[in-house]
Amino acid sequence: MKIVITGAGGQLGKALIQLFTDKDYEVFPYNKQQLDITNRTNIKEILDKIQPDFLINTAAFTQVDLCETEIEKAYLINGIGPYYLASETKEKKIRFFHISTDYVFSGEKLTPYLEEDSPGPKTIYGKSKQLGEALALATYENTTIIRTSWLYGHGGNNFVNTIKKLANYSQEIRVVYDQYGCPTYTKDIGIVLKQLLTKPSGIYHVANSGSCSWFELAKEIISFLNKRVNIIPVSSKEYGVKTPRPKYSVLSPKKLNSNGIFLQDWKEGLHEYLKKEAGSSEY
Numbered sequence: 001m002k003i004v005i006t007g008a009g010g011q012l013g014k015a016l017i018q019l020f021t022d023k024d025y026e027v028f029p030y031n032k033q034q035l036d037i038t039n040r041t042n043i044k045e046i047l048d049k050i051q052p053d054f055l056i057n058t059a060a061f062t063q064v065d066l067c068e069t070e071i072e073k074a075y076l077i078n079g080i081g082p083y084y085l086a087s088e089t090k091e092k093k094i095r096f097f098h099i100s101t102d103y104v105f106s107g108e109k110l111t112p113y114l115e116e117d118s119p120g121p122k123t124i125y126g127k128s129k130q131l132g133e134a135l136a137l138a139t140y141e142n143t144t145i146i147r148t149s150w151l152y153g154h155g156g157n158n159f160v161n162t163i164k165k166l167a168n169y170s171q172e173i174r175v176v177y178d179q180y181g182c183p184t185y186t187k188d189i190g191i192v193l194k195q196l197l198t199k200p201s202g203i204y205h206v207a208n209s210g211s212c213s214w215f216e217l218a219k220e221i222i223s224f225l226n227k228r229v230n231i232i233p234v235s236s237k238e239y240g241v242k243t244p245r246p247k248y249s250v251l252s253p254k255k256l257n258s259n260g261i262f263l264q265d266w267k268e269g270l271h272e273y274l275k276k277e278a279g280s281s282e283y
Contacts (some may be wrong), residue, residue, distance in 0.1 A: 002052035003193055005029045006085070007059030011156025012099065012186045016056060020191035032059060037081035043088045054197065055089050057082060060129070064103070065242045067125040074124050079131035083139060090140035095201075097193065098183065099138040102149035102181060102207075104130040107246020112211075114252050115147075115203040133203075144196060145203040146189070149251055150217075152273065153186030160273065163218050165182055167227040176241070177215035177233035181249045182207035185269035195261050205251035208266040220267060224274050 003020055007013045008029030020027045028050050036042050037059050048057070060078055061067060067074040082098050089096040104119040121127045133211035136143045152158035160183075166173050184207045192206050212220070215233045222229050236245065253263065263269075 001054065002026045002028065002050060004046065004050055004052045004055045006035055006055070006057045007032065008034075010058055011153035011158065012189060012255065013058045014155050015086065015153045015186035016058065016190050018194065019187065022040065022066040027197070035059075037085055038076050043060045043084055046092065046231055047092055051092070052094055054095045054097065055085060056099075056193065057085050058099045059065060060099070060101075062101075062125070064123060064125045064245070067123065067128065068243050071124055073188055074128040075131065078125070078128035079135065080126055080275075082132035083135035084142055086136040086139040090142070093142075094134050095197070096136065096140055096143045097196070098132065098136050098143060098145050099189075100133050100145050100147045101126070101129050102147060102249035102251055103246060104133065104147065105246060107179075109248060110166065112252035112254075113205065115205055115255050119182055122246070125243075126246075137203075142201050144199075144201045144218045146193065146196070146206050147203065147251060148184050148206050149249055150181045150183045150207075151186055151189075152183065154268075154273075154276065156186075159183075159214065159217065160221060160270065164225065164274075164277075166227045167222060167225060170229060172230045173217040173218060173222075174232045174234045174239060175215045176236050176239050177213050178235050179245050179247055179249075180211055180213050181246070182209075182210045182211050182251055183217050183266045183270060185273050187273075188263050189268055192256065192261055192263065195259075199259055204255060206263070207251045208263050208269045209253055210266045211250040212266065217266075217270075220270060221274070224271060 009031035106120035152160040
């Protein structure tokens with residue numbers, strides 16, 4: 001089976017390329033320079049040439065603070081881009097998978113978000129991603145939306161790598177304690193995606209099980225690395241966050257579990273990632 005992966009230069013794109021490169025799949029990865037998802041002609045030309053069975057879109061404008069000032073760019077990449085992809089995959093009968101985010105929710109709920117919960121994004125990033133979801137689903141019935149959160153993966157800029165770097169030269173690290181979510185290893189998303197290829201289309205929440213705050217995540221990273229660093233809990237206000245983040249964006253695994261799909265706990269995923277980053281012979 002042929003699979004086109006957009007956003008192939010990002011940490012999730014890289015993980016998917018590695019996971020899908022085997023005897024069962026022929027992978028065609030495209031980074032943003034090779035395939036511009038806001039250019040419908042570019043999309044059409046590539047799909048006509050490859051004629052894939054699946055298209056997985058990981059391309060996005062994810063810099064939350066920048067989205068607030070580069071609004072047109074955010075809506076073009078995160079909203080219109082998925083619409084173009086859905087339109088072209090519908091025309092060619094290609095199954096479409098689109099990666100979305102926990103930011104489509106307000107973060108005001110106190111229990112894990114279900115797929116059927118109403119979105120209520122408060123940021124331009126979240127609003128633009130919600131638009132992409134809505135347009136893709138309205139355009140093509142064979143669209144699968146995968147919402148995930150707090151991603152980290154090899155070869156990418158992410159919270160885990162930032163804490164690792166800071167731990168090498170800082171004795172104290174200030175970390176927000178009042179935002180809760182699901183840290184998610186990109187490799188685990190890829191494993192689930194393989195299983196979803198044969199499941200019904202629709203919206204799925206895909207994140208490692210369990211939840212924590214950024215403060216708790218940082219503490220776990222430092223503990224695993226066995227570093228002598230003091231992690232200081234601060235509020236979002238004290239930290240000086242430019243753009244408000246969802247206070248609680250834990251994603252429920254209920255729908256995945258009902259389809260026989262289970263993800264490892266966030267601590268297990270984190271430990272596996274850190275071991276691989278360290279070049280452990282165990283992996």
